[in-house]
Amino acid sequence: MTLSEKDNLYNWHPYTQHQLQSNFPAIVKGENEFLWDENGKQYIDAIASWWVNPFGHANPFLAQAIYTQLTTLEHVLFGGFTHNKVVELAEKLVQILPSNQKKYFYSDNGSTAVEVAIKASLQYFYNKGIKKNTIVAFEDAFHGDTFGAMAVSGIGLFTEAFQDALLHVIRIPVPVKGKEEESKKALQKALAENEVAAFVFEPLVLGAAGMVMYEASVLDELLEICKKNKVFTIADEVMTGFGKTGKLFACDYLNMQPDMMCLSKALTGGTIPMAITSFTQEIFDGFISENTNHAFFHGHTFTANPTGCAAALASIHLLEQPETKKNIDRIHANHLVFEHNIRLNNNVAATRVKGIIFALEVKVAEKQAYYGALRNKLYDFFITNGVILRPVGNTIYILPPYCISDESLHTVYELIEKALNEVVC
Numbered sequence: 001m002t003l004s005e006k007d008n009l010y011n012w013h014p015y016t017q018h019q020l021q022s023n024f025p026a027i028v029k030g031e032n033e034f035l036w037d038e039n040g041k042q043y044i045d046a047i048a049s050w051w052v053n054p055f056g057h058a059n060p061f062l063a064q065a066i067y068t069q070l071t072t073l074e075h076v077l078f079g080g081f082t083h084n085k086v087v088e089l090a091e092k093l094v095q096i097l098p099s100n101q102k103k104y105f106y107s108d109n110g111s112t113a114v115e116v117a118i119k120a121s122l123q124y125f126y127n128k129g130i131k132k133n134t135i136v137a138f139e140d141a142f143h144g145d146t147f148g149a150m151a152v153s154g155i156g157l158f159t160e161a162f163q164d165a166l167l168h169v170i171r172i173p174v175p176v177k178g179k180e181e182e183s184k185k186a187l188q189k190a191l192a193e194n195e196v197a198a199f200v201f202e203p204l205v206l207g208a209a210g211m212v213m214y215e216a217s218v219l220d221e222l223l224e225i226c227k228k229n230k231v232f233t234i235a236d237e238v239m240t241g242f243g244k245t246g247k248l249f250a251c252d253y254l255n256m257q258p259d260m261m262c263l264s265k266a267l268t269g270g271t272i273p274m275a276i277t278s279f280t281q282e283i284f285d286g287f288i289s290e291n292t293n294h295a296f297f298h299g300h301t302f303t304a305n306p307t308g309c310a311a312a313l314a315s316i317h318l319l320e321q322p323e324t325k326k327n328i329d330r331i332h333a334n335h336l337v338f339e340h341n342i343r344l345n346n347n348v349a350a351t352r353v354k355g356i357i358f359a360l361e362v363k364v365a366e367k368q369a370y371y372g373a374l375r376n377k378l379y380d381f382f383i384t385n386g387v388i389l390r391p392v393g394n395t396i397y398i399l400p401p402y403c404i405s406d407e408s409l410h411t412v413y414e415l416i417e418k419a420l421n422e423v424v425c
């Protein structure tokens with residue numbers, strides 16, 4: 001039996017209808033932007049393995065940092081203890097995050113980073129005896145799959161089975177071009193009619209919605225409205241963080257600063273699951289009290305795991321190398337040239353680029369399901385041809401590791417063009 005066949009016997013995959021899908025490629029090795037399966041077939045990982053991997057697979061620098069940490073101190077509980085790597089990481093975060101982000105809470109993944117932000121928002125007001133029970137979020141947002149994160153996510157098929165068991169959330173339109181006023185009005189209305197604790201958003205790019213983009217200026221206006229109404233703002237930078245938009249964080253494009261930020265995905269360079277929720281001093285101070293019950297009673301067993309912290313430090317070190325900025329700019333420039341050319345293709349409805357993210361909407365007669373027929377045809381075409389891309393609905397996007405070569409990038413572009421001409425008809 002092959003690895004793929006054995007996998008079918010035991011394993012339950014995410015977002016997968018197992019009646020329709022089986023025999024997934026079994027990956028046995030990775031290097032830079034490449035992966036190889038058990039048959040020796042090579043793939044270009046054009047989505048950085050779900051947006052986590054800026055510096056390539058099996059990166060030796062990250063591996064060395066992790067090995068050194070594992071053989072020094074692999075883990076210690078963070079309840080009642082601290083350690084050198086988390087202190088070093090915090091000192092680094094102070095330097096790179098927006099200047100108002102002063103306190104850091106650690107967890108394991110993007111969903112938990114969002115849960116922590118939402119729970120802290122609600123408890124902050126609870127501690128003060130103020131009733132605020134509502135969260136505002138964007139339609140079509142994705143913030144994760146645990147209950148709180150799911151409640152603030154808007155993608156219907158991910159959450160429809162659980163509608164009776166979710167937080168109170170008001171959804172406002174994403175302020176894409178032409179919808180800015182509608183979005184602002186909806187926010188103002190939501191704040192006027194509800195006891196809103198926080199507004200959570202993916203800054204500038206909504207990843208899982210299909211790399212939907214909007215401008216920093218309108219986000220500044222939304223944040224201004226929240227500030228005036230004493231509503232906390234939560235920037236979910238789980239996808240956008242660590243360089244993907246061309247700046248270190250998408251929030252670096254703003255004049256305003258969010259009250260909280262959620263970080264995960266590329267935090268450890270795609271090596272160890274880890275997440276951070278960062279806070280202003282004001283929020284942290286809302287939990288300081290003579291009353292023990294006012295503490296934040298939230299934690300995860302592996303909170304601030306030293307090996308994860310060491311991986312994050314090593315990854316941020318790579319991120320700060322001039323070479324990385326050059327790569328990000330190089331990919332961005334390549335995307336712009338491809339965008340200019342592919343726009344003319346008859347099967348293209350729209351294109352957009354931000355930093356290293358490129359997205360293209362295929363022209364379709366009717367709205368396509370998230371995991372619909374066109375998406376599946378395209379996905380299979382790309383995999384068959386050795387490129388990992390996961391279109392959503394009728395959107396094809398590229399989010400490559402920063403180390404991807406021009407040659408690989410052009411292979412990806414050419415295959416997308418071929419798909420538009422041969423698969424989409």
Ligand SMILES: *Cc1c(COP(=O)(O)O)cnc(C)c1O
Nearest residue numbers: 109110111142143144207238239
């Ligand atoms: C992926 C993602 C999450 C959830 O992260 P997980 O690690 O999958 O739990 C949350 N927010 C955004 C914006 C994401 O892209």
